[in-house]
Amino acid sequence: MSAGVRTIGDLSKVTGTKVETIRYYERIGLLAAPPRTAGNYRAYGDAALGRLSFIRRARDLGFGIDQIRALLSLSEKKKRSCKAVDAIAREHLAEVEGKLADLMALRCELDSIIRQCGCGTIADCRIIEALAPVNTGR
Amino acid sequence: MSAGVRTIGDLSKVTGTKVETIRYYERIGLLAAPPRTAGNYRAYGDAALGRLSFIRRARDLGFGIDQIRALLSLSEKKKRSCKAVDAIAREHLAEVEGKLADLMALRCELDSIIRQCGCGTIADCRIIEALAPVNTGR
DNA sequence: CTTGACCCTGTAGTGACTACAGGGTGCAGT
């Protein structure tokens, strides 16, 4: 393992990231621009692979790009306390919980609207009625 | 009530929609272009108000623009069965439930990662470790 | 007759990619 030099396509396969996405990460400065081969191909080393894997896992956990930027920069300061890391993770957890609450409320509302539908004609449709304002469309 | 003619700002206040958003809905064909005053101001009637309220409620329930387009067009065919309406609502509910499941899984994962953090130094941080790939960054 | 709140169009930005178009590189097979 750890062959040392990989093309962008290799990185793409290994990390499950699209080639365009890797180039995008480079453009926004999340991944460093790697050295190039004679033919101008990107040649990635193991460090780049590790960094990209880190990014992908953080993305899969729903962290935003800026949060990942912060996490990456913290992960290099080995001696410092990980309180800042903890804070970012907790902040993200709070965001997730907020979205979760919103979505659950949404589901309830949708569910109750749908259950009222007797599937007659549209003129009597409770779904349309729930959306329409009080005095309109008659 | 139902004064008959309103400016875009009135519509904005009554429906809680930003002025720019209303113009955006017109641009994408969700709202018809209203008649204009002598000074080239948009002059909305009650029907436009009703339509915009409908759109806002549907957006609040998380329906996408294309779904709303379909719902609006169905809502005008009073005599047809509301099965199609029901189908759109159920499809949306399924999407919401999918997102909900994803977010709940995410919350679990985040939660368990955060609980492992002993808040020592970054070198020992379980959160960073959970993100980093097996053999990297040493 | 000026001030300030409102309105107009058109364009560009958001987040995190994704999808081309139009070209170059590298290697296997013939």
Next chain:
DNA sequence: ACTGCACCCTGTAGTCACTACAGGGTCAAG
């Protein structure tokens, strides 16, 4: 040597549903 073909390169524009200007015009009150 030549021909495919898969891969790589840059740069730009598109996605969704808005949002935010810039640079101007309109209108009613004081």
